Amino acid sequence: MMRMAMRMSLGDARQVVRDPVLLMSMLAPLLMALVIRLGVPFADGLAEERIGISLLGHEPFLISFLLSATPLMLGLLIGFLxxxxxxxEMLAYLAITPLGKIGYLCYRLISPVLLSVIFSLIGFLVAGVEAPDALHLWPVLLMLALEAPLLALMMGVxxxxxxxxxxxxxxxxxxFVAPVVAYFVTGPWQWAAGxxxxxxxxxxxxxxxVGESVYWLYIGVGIPFHALLLVLLVKKLNAKGS
Structure with missing residues (x-):
């Protein structure tokens, strides 16, 4: 089964390299991180000089946008595959291999989660931004990583x-509206984006x-919400006969 998964990984890599759309989906998060590191300081100087606004003061928003974009781009990639x-009609063939239909689905759902975590960590390094401490970083990365299989399943369904x-x-x-609302909108209206x-x-x-109790409230709501959506989409995908 592991050998079959490795063969599929190599096949996916070749397919991504050949397809410009898929390749851009893979590279987009890293390119965005480079823009944050190199482009934002340059644009900040111009913005502060001409309109008196500092972009560097909004670094949390830029990083949150990058972190949310990473699993979404990877989810699109897996969805297209x-x-x-x-x-x-490869699914019928894969169903009779040692990997099986369940193994195939597990591979398709777990691989973007792992890639999302890896790319998010690389994103911090490339962007040159300090990550939160491990206690606060890993729950967020897990929740964000779940969005990659969510989007892939949505496309499959x-x-x-x-x-x-x-x-x-x-x-x-x-x-992609969520980071904008979460950062810039205050008051009751922001919860509409929930x-x-x-x-x-x-x-x-x-x-x-910043706020321990508030942080864990968002984690306590967000992770079960993601898990519920995953379960519902997997059931719909199975019902569709994929």
Whole structure:
């Protein structure tokens, strides 16, 4: 089973390198981290000189946006791979291999979680920003990482092919609204974004090291919310016969 998973990983890597869209989905988080490290200080000088606004004062927002974008981009990548394998009727073949349908689904859901955690940690290093302490960092990274399989499952459930998947990926852009709302909107209206799973992860990150009780409240709500959505989407995917 491990050998089959390794072969699939190598096949995925070759497919990503050949497809510009998939390759950009993989590289986008690292490019965003580079922009934060190199582009923001330059833009900050211009903004402060011309309009009197300091971008560096909003570093928590920029990092929260990067952290939420990382699993979403990886989720899109895995979702497109899932749809391509469905179009090529690879799922029927994989179902009779030692990996099996359950093993295949586990591979497709766990791999983006691991990649998301790794890319998020690399993102801190590339962006040159200090990460929160381990106690506050790992729950946030776990919650964020769960968004990668969530988006991949959404594409598998609601898209019938890669064309529909492309349209759905554009609609998924609403998930990028969460960091904006979580950071800039105050008062009761901000909770309207609570229907977006990314909202709880971003709120937890912004509260890390600031308010202990509030931080753990966001973690306590966010992780079960992500888990519930995952269970519902897996059931729908199985019911769809994928």
């Amino acid at each position: 899932l749809l391509e394998e469905r179009d090529e 609601f898209a019938g092919n890669k064309v529909e998947g492309l349209a759905l990926s554009k609609a998924a852009g609403v998930l 229907v977006l799973p990314t909202f709880w992860a971003v709120k937890a990150f912004l509260a890390s090291g």
